Amino acid sequence: MSEAALLAPVLPDRRDEAYRYADLAALETVWPVATETIAVAAGESGALTLVPDGDTVARHLVITLAAGARFDLRLLNAGHTYGRIAVEVALGAGADFTLGAAQLGGGAQTLEVVTEVRHLEPGATSRQVVRTVLAGRATGTYLGKVAVARGADGTDAEQSVRAMLLDRTAQANARPELEIYADDVKCAHGCAVGELDAQGLFYLQSRGLPPAEAKRLMLQAFVAEAFTGAADEASLCDRALAALEALL
């Protein structure tokens, strides 16, 4: 075996919780995944919109926010056989992190957003909104850990995770996780997997919208929640809509 092969990180297996729902065969084709680091200096702001292209996508972002820094990350994970976006964030005192992610999958696609947000110092805030729409036999996963370090008092962390299944054969996994070693913290998480509201669909159809258009209208609103407040909200919503059309 070459020296490079020996040094390359070993392909994870399913016993690794962070890869439990991964498409490991697809992951192997792009392994090892390079780490992309982003550091935001004290008091500065940054933003990134990620709409990766490609059949198999695996990204790994490591974001460090110094005291009072802010970062706004928006993800659209759609149209991949396998799409994995992993994000690690370390928050300094009073830093603020926003994640808005939408995943749209059909067929036998596997999509996942895996986050670990570490509140290391007091007074930092984080807010994650993840909306997933799945058709066919697609799998959509959100694994999100929020870790609050000892002494990181005044932490305010929120995770809002919702998935919509268009077919009973699709599968959504959602696992928000909290690990808290500080007092006086506020950590909220909401998590729901459901189907489109049948009453709402009938209401829209009774006004003349064909079923596919009624679904599109409701799903468009659902997905848009991930992009509320983004600088490029309108263009993200348009791109999400295009991905949505492909599912209906």
Place this chain on the structure above:
Amino acid sequence: MTTPLLCITDLHATVADKPILKGLSLTINPGEIHAIMGPNGAGKSTTGYVLGGRPGYEVTGGTVSFAGQDLLALEPHERAAAGLFLGFQYPVEIPGVSFVQFLREAANAQRRARGEAELSGGEFLKLAREKAALLKMDMDMLKRPVNVGFSGGEKKRAEMVQMGILDPKLAILDETDSGLDIDALRICGEGINAIMRRADKAVLLITHYQRLLDYVQPDFVHVLAGGRIVRSGGPELAHELERDGYEAVAA
């Protein structure tokens, strides 16, 4: 002789395998306003939902023709495009979708289905503003998500605004009067008259009470009990019901 707009013949329907409609027959001609009254559980709301095509409401017998078409063969959105409007007793909240966006798409979907030209953004807003004013509803409310945070009365007025915009041939209004205060009742009643009291349109009011009928004077009143119409008469029948109760009249 006029061609009926709606002709229901011996309609039977079940909900969750339970028979609710058991031989309902009713004919409505253009220009007429009908009221169906009846006690709870008689099948009033089921009648509206069956005609609107709501999933889960199974027709097990009978026929319904609407404007010369077999209504029961049409999907809910096709019924709307054919000119049927169902006013909901409990209008549904749809977060994130604005009235303006939804109604413009609905109106244009109907127009496409009928082979008519679509409304431009400007044309639609003008129409929406006009109908909102008719129902004394602030246009800003129509920019909000569908029915979200609306009071009961606001929801019913919004239903009437939708009816005005969509301009149906036949409106089936399921307990439009429930949850309305006296002023809202009058505004809705006047709205129904302004939008629907025309020689080529008709209304089927589904209601428990006489009070809406004070504003929207019906030509015919029917008593629904046990899934069929047990008595029909003129507007005086509603007064008789109000005075003597359903039990006395339907017996």
